[in-house]
Amino acid sequence: MEDGTGRSRYVDLLRAGAIVLVVLGHWLITALVREPDGALTAPELMVTVPWTQWLTLGFQIMPVFFLAGGYAAAGSWERCRAGGGTAAGWIRGRALRLLLPTAAYLVPTLGGLAVAGACGADPALLGMIGWALAMQFWFLPVYLAISALTPWLAALHRCWGLGSVAALAAAGAAVDLLVLGADTGWADRVGLLNYLLVWAVAYQLGLAWREGGPTARPAFAAALTAGGAAGYAALVGFGPFPVSLVLVSGEGVSNTDPPSLAMLAWLSAQCGLCLLLAPHAERALRARRRAGRLVEPLGRVSMSLYLWHMVPVLAAGAAFYLTDLAPEPEVGSAPWWAWRPVWVLLLAVLLGGLLAVLRPVDGLLVRLARRLRPRARTAGPGRAVVLLAGLAAVGWALARWAVLGLARDGAPDLPVLLAFTAGTALVAGAAGRWAGAGAADRTTGAGVQPDGAVEQLG
Template structure:
């Protein structure tokens, strides 16, 4: 199957909006004592919660991820690969750059603590540098489940996401009905929606690839868009759910923690819109300039995903701590006008960061090629891979919820967990009978990748393949 440029476009568009959305809602305020605060925009300016309807773009990641993963697993399986080998290769391509990024941030935390950096400031910065991490454990778990999910898809097709959607909707209603005083059991049941809600979109990616959503022209996408939109409107209008599609401190009910019935409806609507406009966008993507822009964003998407909050820290130190930045009243017309140069300056700094990281990226590509598991992974090596993946997911889940410096302290267990998990997954024996059975790794990437990995990592960037609760922090995506 030839490369679908539209899948690449969805991936590039999604990463662009994630970066811009995070930057837009990050507003810094210099206190009289010279320290910085980052008020939570969606809490301080409640009307901005409507903006999340446009910036909550994560369904496109999972849709593109399912589209790519379905074909990649089918090719690997048909060539004799095992589930452990396929999952291990994908996990390695995500965890290696993530572990390097995390290691560098944790090194900075470890240095700043003894130097006397204010614990509250350290906690806020540590959280900001990990705000995007919620996506990784969810995506890694869905990747691990792909062989099973794809087998269900091959047998029952569209009925699988329908059943998952009904179950996810029911869990969302249960969480909402339990109210703010919900029990630990309800919280645990609600957490299942991280897999059910995002799994619906991932599963729809399988269906899209196999033509089940586009076989009747635009009628099915239109039905998804209109139906999902109507259900969302009913749930956030007279219904109990807030309009904001990211967590807002103090809200009794969130659409993302855990994913709610309203988020499920919006995700379905977003999938419908994406598929409905696909023919028009594919036509525009025939232009060389458009292809080049998508290719550039795709090549650097993993770096953008991991490192895009570093420019905020650089600009904060250069302009806000020094008092050079003008500071109109938070939320005023002047403040909003300054959002434009704020975004431009951050974009310029990020371009420099991406350029500076290129040697590290190239080195990581070489390391990943050397350590990625064999596609035919079996026996003790397979069990070691699953153990490493499990430990890594637990560590990433901690970072996603608490940041890199919760309470201003160094997170020793989580740091050891991510390091150990990545090492277990990367350790491999030479001489296996299969290595990248999907032909060649580069050939995998040439088919289009997925939402985070290039057909494994091309999702968030592989040059070969192409998310404080103290009221002064903010939550994203």
């Protein structure tokens, strides 16, 4: 079910549902403990209570987001080509829709950490806070890179069809087998390719899904679901892979750092299930139009939800744990789990208030995006080089923050901040002269919409 812009409300629902589950998952597993010396620590729940690793089968929902992102990008790129737009211009527009909200998030967070450090705050505490504020950043450089490859991934699909999905999956499996079989540093570096190859499988499947064909057949979706689930079970039961689909400290093999063969299998199962449910969900959304329209507001704030959702955790920790107002049962005990719904509800209220405060910022981002002309054509090799340099700089900076946090050693890392700032400026400055680059990008992807809303993270 698509509207006049080619947008599927079911795809919107998948994207919104994925973001909500990511946020709920992070809130659910956050465990805060006040130590006898007054320090606030955050023990790792999946180490303290190992059975909770099974929860990641439901909360590791990023395959669905990449699937929906590929579907959205396919329509957006198709309309751009039909209107005479360029690949560089399209890539620049998609990048700006991630970078502008990210820059708006970094200004207060980095500024607050710098001020706290200058006032003598404990560097170890600032390092933990900086890590919590950047733990979600891993997704941004990966999604930027895969989005930038969309024109070529679309061309690959036109040539090979679903064979392009199989080729990416085979390459990802080969890389993971190489990493498992070689105990050397260079193999680990090669393994980083799977951040692109494995997640690109779901993205490429989304591209294929929009074209219809085999992806619309229940038999294909059922086979993908059953085969992926069986593969995951075998790899975990008989292979070296852990149950957890997120990084857990102390594991010799991780399913997400980088994405593993087991992650690839579970990705296939999740995407297959989404395809299998698609016709039923479309009919339900068509029959209940009001319910379908409720998804749209959530889509508009999806980037803000993703970026800011750990801020309420820090605020609640300071307000209720450092003051001994919050109950502190043993982590993983029955009383601790009974407290979880109250904890999640509290964080939801705080985040709702924060998003209300941020509404004027969204308006500023809309006006800034218009001035930067996110749909402008970007032609010429010189501008393409500038764009590529900018993407490389911001990708490196975001990856560094994802690994080290925003305040390594208690203070913001100035070279990383400069790389992000310079990279964002290069991306913004890579536009060519406005040439009416054809159809506006009104798919589920981020962008400035006619009603002034910023529809993000798609």
